[in-house]
Amino acid sequence: MSRLSKRGVSVVQSPIRAMSTACRKAGGINLAQGVCDTETPSCIIQGAEDALRSGKNSYTNHRGIAELRHAIAEKERREKGLTLDPHKEIVVSNGATGAMYATLSALISPGDEVIVFEPSYGYHTATLQALEAEVRHVQLPLYEDTMPWEELENLVSERTKALIINTPANPAGKVFSSDDFMRIAAIIAPYETVLISDEIYEYFLYEEVPHCSPCMIPALQDRTVVIGGFSKTFSVTGWRVGYLIGPADIASAAGHLNDLYYVCPPAPLQHGICRGLTELTPSFYTALRQNHQEKRDILFTALEKAGLCPTLPKGAYYILADISRIHGSTSLDRAMEFLRRTGVAGVPGSAFYHDSTGDHLCRFCFSKDREIIVEAAQRIEQAFA
Known part of the structure; x- marks a missing residue:
């Protein structure tokens, strides 16, 4: 008998860390x-x-400091027109990952079905596996902005406990629209399904594409949990400050589990994030989008010139490219060979699918300094000239 639990055996190192x-x-x-x-x-x-x-170095409320919860509520009012109770509907957690784990722990029992859109962020699937959920997958097209509605309709049932979306999405940059959410609302209406929306990349949007959250759709407000955070927007990935927004009963349960797992995010860092939310002006977010759109276009052009059929994301800051012409028997082999050949590391596409669908793909991140993106683009173009 293994000394490790099924959970300990099933969860392995992320391919993202392995490639890094x-x-x-x-x-x-x-x-x-x-x-x-x-x-x-x-x-x-x-x-x-x-x-x-x-001296603000002690434990905070398990939901996070009141000032930060009020700042999040004000942000949501200003940007999405929502009226939230910061004492009952918001929980500050240890990053968006912590908020997701606390939320899923509050909702999912072993054997519950959860639907995930692919390509998907691997940590979502790994969390579900750790909680012994039954994961169902719906595949999104990479090169056209359409939705597989028939497939989703056929998959949703009374057994569907939750549906996880990521908008804007890692890794393909899909941005869900209000029409998408209204269609989803109609599909899950007969059931008790909860919609969990990971919106960590909400400020990384291009070509004036608007951000829409399912909590802005009246039919979804009482069955949506929004997962958010500040790691990407404020460049503080190591601070681990995120949050969840949801109905009071879900937020309460997730808050108690958040207390059990993490106690609270570091108190001083919560105050730092609060300062950013209250003092930064819209020009900061505009510059952030413009800066990343420029870097997206530089990397996309290089991958296109190299004949690697890149996706052009509407949001987030990743590009998927087709590296099937690279020699290798697996997705990881091809990514390693790409690194050897170009000196540029990406993530093997298999990390974002449950089957072999992504074996010909590799994900590249363009959130680095512009000079680094330019250098990477030059290396890729030269390697495939």
Whole structure:
């Protein structure tokens, strides 16, 4: 008998971390891990420093400091027209990943069915596996902005406990529209299905594409949990401050589990994030989008010139490319050979699918400094000239 639990055996190291390790050893350019290289706004750093120096270093409320919850509620009112109770409907957690784990722990029992759209962020699937959920997959097309409605309709049933979406999506950049959500609302209406919307990339949108959240759709408000965070927007991936927004009963249960798992995010860092939410102006977010759209276009052009059929994302900051012409028996082999050949690391496409669908793909992140993206683009073009 194994000394490890089924959970301990089933969850393995993320391919993202594996490729980052291989990249460091090779001295390459790491476009595998989704780490922002943009500068953290000074007001956020100052807010955390002020909190540290004023002695705000103890445990916080298990839902997060009141100031931050109120700031999140105000953000949602201003941007989405929502009226939220910061004491009952918002929980601050240890990153969006922590918020997702607390939410799913509150909702999912072993054997419950959960639907995930593919290509999907691997941590979502790994979390569901750890909770012993039955995962069902619906595949999204890569090169056309359509939805497989018939497939989704056939899959949703009274056994469907939850449906997870990511908008804008990692890795393909899909952005769900209000029409998409209204159609989803109609499909899940006969059941008790909860919609979980990971919106960590909400400010990374291109060509004036608007961000829409299912909580903005009246028919979905009482059955939606929004997962959000600040790691990407404020370039503080190591701070681990995220949040969930949801109906009071779900938020309460998730809050107690959040307390059990994490106690609370670091108190001074919550104050730093709060400073950013209250002091940064719309121009910050506009510049963020423009900066990333420029880098997206640089990398997309290079991959296209190399004949690698890249996707053009409407949101988030990743591009999927077809590396089937690279020699290798597996997706990981091809990604490793791509790293050896170009000095640029990506994530094997198999990390985003439950089957072999993504074996010919590789994901590249363009959230690095512009100079790094330009260098990576040059290396790719030269390698395939």
